[in-house]
Amino acid sequence: MRSIKGYKKDFLLPILREMLLVRRFEEKAGQMYGLRKIGGFCHLYNGQEAVSSGTAAAMVKGVDVLLTGYRDHGHALTMGITPNEVMAELYGKVTGCSKGKGGSMHLFSADKKMWGGNGIVGGQIPVATGSAFAQKYLKTGGATLCFFGDGAIHQGAFHESLNLAALWKLPVLYLCENNQYGMGTSVERASSVKDLYIKGQAYGIPSKQINGMDVIEVYEEVKSALEAIKRDSFPQFFEVRTYRYRGHSMSDPAKYRTKEETEAYLAQDPINILKDRMVQEKMLTEEEFQEIDKEVKEIVAQSVEFAENSPEPDPSEITTDIYA
């Protein structure tokens, strides 16, 4: 675990708060799904919060572009889409960030440079590579962050994209959120190699494995990688080791995992890790933490209220937004 000694409270506290917001948001989304307020596929991010928050803290907002797969609620929130807009999108309301046309897997904000989740495993990887191509061509000074899961790494889209990115020297950071399971299939049962980061090395791309449960490590590694990527205009690849607490989607009770395995990961919960260290360093008291928790729960509760009270899209919306 990385030390937090070099950081000030006013840097760490917003990160802790944001991770907690994502956690509480997902808990509420799961709850509302259970109440049938939300339908379809709903892939929760619980357990992986350090990845999205550590990354978001290292990005240049409004300049760097982010794409991910269908487990995109966490990234949407940390990219700056409001809880109201995300929850309303899950409800399919017109006030949602994609006007109720995208849903859980397709949370977009062109302004905030959140280029969405993607419902096809690995489908976003070539698109992200193209975003980096445009950034370089148009000299925006930005880079693209491309997230995907361990299940996506075997797709041709991954391999074709990394080859192109290295060949054309594109400013893109590929991040494989290895949460150990592609739906119900463990990495061991799907990958010919144990360490996924070596797949990036096959394309001459600097690649490493990082601990996705430690938000400070994610932040530091992504920050220095982005600096190098922009300076040298060359891609990098991270295998981010993380864990999802919930099943693949709402219909998955995750019976393929042992209780012991899940408990072992819960013991290194990314929110607790940061909180405990901040308490240790006397930057935070238990009372303060409870106060923050109360605040974010209130924000999440309001997002539900906002979604519930928002109007359905007008039927005329069916045929808009198909052609520009």
Place this chain on the structure above:
Amino acid sequence: MAIITMREALRQALDEEMQRDPTVILMGEEVGQYDGAYKVSKGLLDKYGDQRVLDTPITELGFTGLAVGAAMGGLRPVVEWMTIQFGLLAIDQLINNAAKMRYMSGGQFKIPMVVRGPNGPAEYLSSQHSQSFASYFVHVPGFIVLAPSTPYDAKGLLKTAIRDDNCVIFLESEMSYGLKGEVPEEEYLIPIGSADVKRQGTDVTIVSFSKPVLQCLAAAEELARQGISAEVVDLRSLRPLDEETVYASVRKTNRVVVVDEAWPNAGVANYVTSLISRNCFDDLDAPVEEVTGMDVPMPYNHTLELMVQPSVEKIVAAAKRALYID
């Protein structure tokens, strides 16, 4: 007017649009140093450099998806598939990302890109390189699908396609790159969604697109020799389809033949036939005839491969069936 080949017409369109707009880039297999597998991009690398004319590895899914992202990021990529047949490897990126990103994001993005390459049967290529996939793309909301038959149409439509803010699938024909035709010196554009009556007639309407239009025109000549006046409607744009031009012709002739070199099941021909049957039912004096490729993979043997495809004879026979002439 200058007489130039289809290949040159397409090259001029690319050249002019790259000259006009620095965000237009061209990528694909062999488009640069090799001048294009069919020499459509001849000289463009020298003129615009390797940042705008990009030779890709043989990785259709990768570079097509890359073009989608580049389009979202503010460029206007033109992707050349060496043939549309190879595009099957990339079709997920086109259907799931290029055609839907705008809708799924509630209208926040546009995808101004063109995917072009030869579609349909060529010669002596057997089954994997000789097939028409027009219907695959026409099926999908979010695409624009163009399929010109002449150098004039090809140039005017490609220029429009590059300027359009949507994903345009531009279907060429391997057998037509050497086809010559008149093309004006001055700039012109052809609007998307406009069919063209290539020959006026009064007795029967023949509707087609892309390379088979030439066979339709030859069939119309033959029919004229037999005293039958055939009108030939070139759809040019398959999505959106210029239904009014088709219906106007049907209302005039009351008899229709639809010609498509693709397989007969669930193809563009079926689609056009169903539209005419539904919207011109009272105007029809005979069932709509279809001349399509046969429902078989393409054989290698030249005699057999010609038998499988539409021909002037088959079109003439279909027109006479529509006229109840034996």
